[in-house]
Amino acid sequence: xxxxxxxxxxxxxxxxxxxxxxxxxxxxxxxxxxxxxxxxxxxxxxxxxxxxxxxxxxxxxxxxxxxxxxxxxxxxxxxxxxxxxxxxxxxxxxxxxxxxxxxxxxxxxxxxxxxxxxxxxxxxxxxxxxxxxxxxxxxxxxxxxxxxxxxxxxxxxxxxxxxxxxxxxxxxxxxxxxxxxxxxxxxxxxxxxxxxxxxxxxxxxxxxxxxxxxxxxxxxxxxxxxxxxxxxxxxxxxxxx
Numbered sequence: 546x547x548x549x550x551x552x553x554x555x556x557x558x559x560x561x562x563x564x565x566x567x568x569x570x571x572x573x574x575x576x577x578x579x580x581x582x583x584x585x586x587x588x589x590x591x592x593x594x595x596x597x598x599x600x601x602x603x604x605x606x607x608x609x610x611x612x613x614x615x616x617x618x619x620x621x622x623x624x625x626x627x628x629x630x631x632x633x634x635x636x637x638x639x640x641x642x643x644x645x646x647x648x649x650x651x652x653x654x655x656x657x658x659x660x661x662x663x664x665x666x667x668x669x670x671x672x673x674x675x676x677x678x679x680x681x682x683x684x685x686x687x688x689x690x691x692x693x694x695x696x697x698x699x700x701x702x703x704x705x706x707x708x709x710x711x712x713x714x715x716x717x718x719x720x721x722x723x724x725x726x727x728x729x730x731x732x733x734x735x736x737x738x739x740x741x742x743x744x745x746x747x748x749x750x751x752x753x754x755x756x757x758x759x760x761x762x763x764x765x766x767x768x769x770x771x772x773x774x775x776x777x778x779x780x781x782x783x784x785x786x
Contacts, residue, residue: 580623580626581623583626583630583634584623584624584626584629584630587629587630587634588722589782589786590722590725590726590729591629591630591631591722591725592629592630592778592781592782593725593729593782594631594704594707594708594721594722594725594729595627595628595629595630595631595708595778596628596629596739596778596779596782597700597701597704597732597742598631598701598704598705598708598709599628599771599778599779600701600743600746600764600767600768600771601701601705602627602628602705602708603625603628603767603770603771604763604764604767605641605644605645605648606627606641608625608628608767608770609766609767609770609774610763610766622775622776623776624776624777624778624780624781625776625778627641628777628778629778629781629782631708631709631711631712631718632711632712632718635712637712642712642713645709645712645713646713648709649661649706649709649710649713649715653702653706655706655710655715656715657715658710658715658716659682659683661706661707661709661710661715661716662679662682662716663682663683663684663685664685664702664703664706665679665702665703665706665707665724666679666682666684666685666703667684667685668699668700668702668703668706669699669700669703669728671695671699672695672696672699672700672703672735673696674700674728674731674732676724676727676728676731677727678723678724678727678728679724695749695752695753696735696745697735697736697742697745697746697749698746698749698750698753700732700735701746703728707721707724707725708721733784733785736784737784738784739771739772739779739782739784740772740779743768743771743772743779744768746768747764747765747768750764
């Protein structure tokens with residue numbers, strides 16, 4: 546009787562499980578290759594721009610989030626694609642794009658490319674950063690920002706707005722990359738590196754109380770991962786070339 550059970554039930558079950566494992570492994574390898582090929586073709590400008598917005602993107606997309614504590618990190622894990630690039634190439638899910646649209650509308654009253662440019666310009670002006678790219682962009686009608694040193698937060702807001710505008714098809718990617726070409730050298734002058742940028746973001750978030758409770762905890766864990774994890778885009782992209 547046991548021989549029959551083993552031959553017709555146990556063995557086929559083991560074979561099916563092994564076949565499923567091999568298929569999953571093959572699928573993972575193929576996806577890793579696609580990701581690797583995509584990253585190889587990315588420009589430094591696009592990666593740096595995505596990295597500036599990475600604290601927000603990693604939080605809203607729940608990257609690295611788990612209900613269970615993961616003690617060890619796979620050293621072979623690749624950087625997360627949507628933290629290194631944006632637009633169509635980032636291969637975002639439809640629900641992720643919807644989340645970005647809602648965030649743009651509720652947080653910044655943005656529903657058009659022009660509005661995205663106005664908000665980005667205002668944020669950078671609050672950080673005392675002037676760009677020729679924004680010469681033809683209207684000034685914000687909102688009240689002026691307080692004269693407080695929130696440079697990191699203002700830069701992140703501008704990066705979030707511009708990158709998300711490409712993801713949601715409000716702005717052309719080429720136009721946004723041209724803005725970052727001019728912006729990045731100015732940002733690099735402001736901070737010593739990614740850890741300095743991230744630390745100042747956390748400090749300024751504490752003062753402004755943008756995130757509290759669970760939201761604050763998620764931001765802190767996200768920043769810790771960005772600064773220290775091997776597959777973080779901040780580990781992958783050098784602050785200066």
